[in-house]
Amino acid sequence: MNHTMSTLNLTPTSYVVLGLVAQCGPSTSYDLKQAVGRSIGNFWSFPHAQLYTEPARLAEAGFLDEKREQGGRRRRTYTITEQGRRALARWLAESTAGGYEVRDSGLLKLFFADLAGDPEVVRKLAAEQLQAHSDRLATYREIDAQLEQQGITDHTRATLRFGLWYEQAAVQFWQEVGQPQGIGRC
Amino acid sequence: MNHTMSTLNLTPTSYVVLGLVAQCGPSTSYDLKQAVGRSIGNFWSFPHAQLYTEPARLAEAGFLDEKREQGGRRRRTYTITEQGRRALARWLAESTAGGYEVRDSGLLKLFFADLAGDPEVVRKLAAEQLQAHSDRLATYREIDAQLEQQGITDHTRATLRFGLWYEQAAVQFWQEVGQPQGIGRC
DNA sequence: ACCGTCATGTAATCGGTTACATGATTCT
DNA sequence: AGAATCATGTAACCGATTACATGACGGT
Numbered sequence: 001m002n003h004t005m006s007t008l009n010l011t012p013t014s015y016v017v018l019g020l021v022a023q024c025g026p027s028t029s030y031d032l033k034q035a036v037g038r039s040i041g042n043f044w045s046f047p048h049a050q051l052y053t054e055p056a057r058l059a060e061a062g063f064l065d066e067k068r069e070q071g072g073r074r075r076r077t078y079t080i081t082e083q084g085r086r087a088l089a090r091w092l093a094e095s096t097a098g099g100y101e102v103r104d105s106g107l108l109k110l111f112f113a114d115l116a117g118d119p120e121v122v123r124k125l126a127a128e129q130l131q132a133h134s135d136r137l138a139t140y141r142e143i144d145a146q147l148e149q150q151g152i153t154d155h156t157r158a159t160l161r162f163g164l165w166y167e168q169a170a171v172q173f174w175q176e177v178g179q180p181q182g183i184g185r186c
Numbered sequence: 187m188n189h190t191m192s193t194l195n196l197t198p199t200s201y202v203v204l205g206l207v208a209q210c211g212p213s214t215s216y217d218l219k220q221a222v223g224r225s226i227g228n229f230w231s232f233p234h235a236q237l238y239t240e241p242a243r244l245a246e247a248g249f250l251d252e253k254r255e256q257g258g259r260r261r262r263t264y265t266i267t268e269q270g271r272r273a274l275a276r277w278l279a280e281s282t283a284g285g286y287e288v289r290d291s292g293l294l295k296l297f298f299a300d301l302a303g304d305p306e307v308v309r310k311l312a313a314e315q316l317q318a319h320s321d322r323l324a325t326y327r328e329i330d331a332q333l334e335q336q337g338i339t340d341h342t343r344a345t346l347r348f349g350l351w352y353e354q355a356a357v358q359f360w361q362e363v364g365q366p367q368g369i370g371r372c
Numbered sequence: 373a374c375c376g377t378c379a380t381g382t383a384a385t386c387g388g389t390t391a392c393a394t395g396a397t398t399c400t
Numbered sequence: 401a402g403a404a405t406c407a408t409g410t411a412a413c414c415g416a417t418t419a420c421a422t423g424a425c426g427g428t
Contacts, residue, residue, distance in 0.1 A: 013415080030380070049416080118279075169351040385418080393410080
């Protein structure tokens with residue numbers, strides 16, 4: 001019944017918004033921002049502006065329902081529609097075609113590090129990265145422990161646990177890099 | 187001496203191009219495409235069009251030198267300039283501010299998987315991902331072995347080895363997810 | 373009343389992606 | 401010679417990022 005049913009292709013960003021609204025119920029963009037910051041934002045970040053524009057797009061296309069309050073902040077609150085739910089369900093069920101991407105500038109630098117001529121560059125890089133990843137590993141461990149205490153066992157927690165595996169791998173990797181005596185067995 | 191010295195901000199893409207040209211010597215966009223496909227493209231992909239437009243931008247800003255052949259394919263060959271080298275060196279030396287991003291739609295799905303209501307969704311997802319990551323792990327192992335035979339021990343090989351660590355972590359993670367009896371120790 | 377931070381957006385730009393298009397080579 | 405693939409780009413669009421801007425709210 002909505003005539004603006006133009007073919008709008010749904011990006012990962014779209015599904016994040018859709019999923020979050022489905023998960024948390026009626027949300028404002030700021031709610032989304034908070035939710036992202038607490039969870040997925042850890043490994044896949046979205047600038048806040050997108051969490052304002054994307055829901056608008058989705059609403060226009062009929063995947064979300066937008067209600068704007070009159071007084072005060074005049075904020076827009078989004079609710080998922082049946083159509084939105086269907087789109088989400090379809091995405092969840094469909095086979096995951098897209099691979100993955102690890103966009104890590106540290107790695108990029110390492111790849112070109114030999115160009116610098118100076119071995120110190122690699123040492124420094126490895127030390128930095130090791131530090132950063134160790135820190136995050138510690139953080140994730142804390143959070144995971146908290147979630148465990150709270151008895152949370154659903155798949156949002158599982159996602160966090162990926163962070164654990166990842167950071168562990170990163171720590172080991174950068175340790176390996178830092179050791180000048182060469183590459184060990186994996 | 188170049189008057190078009192406008193402030194052009196250098197993105198990761200820029201450094202990939204710069205670094206590759208520095209590493210491989212004079213290159214065409216197609217060369218870059220090939221090089222990317224063989225190496226960094228494995229975890230950080232760049233559509234080929236970018237490898238045509240980016241060098242142009244860099245050339246215009248004085249980081250690359252462009253020479254176009256007359257006959258045949260009339261292709262443009264890029265060489266790194268002193269300015270380009272400096273930019274690259276500066277980047278390599280500077281502290282890596284930007285964190286990393288893991289953009290994996292499989293993970294995203296997992297995060298929202300419980301919304302589907304159907305446990306089969308998770309099973310299927312985990313199976314798929316496990317398969318995909320196992321395959322890539324195998325591939326990386328092969329490539330690494332080849333590189334080892336060739337006696338390559340520089341940091342471009344090290345970068346590949348990150349792929350090994352990563353895929354191993356991913357495999358373990360998705361195995362964990364696939365096992366319904368809950369989450370084990372990490 | 374004032375100040376700082378929280379919250380909520382909009383606008384403009386620009387890089388990234390998709391799609392299109394064509395000319396060289398190579399193979400049969 | 402013709403088909404198929406390799407190679408080399410261009411153009412248009414659109415999402416993503418940055419920057420700007422302002423209004424509410426909470427505390428002093």
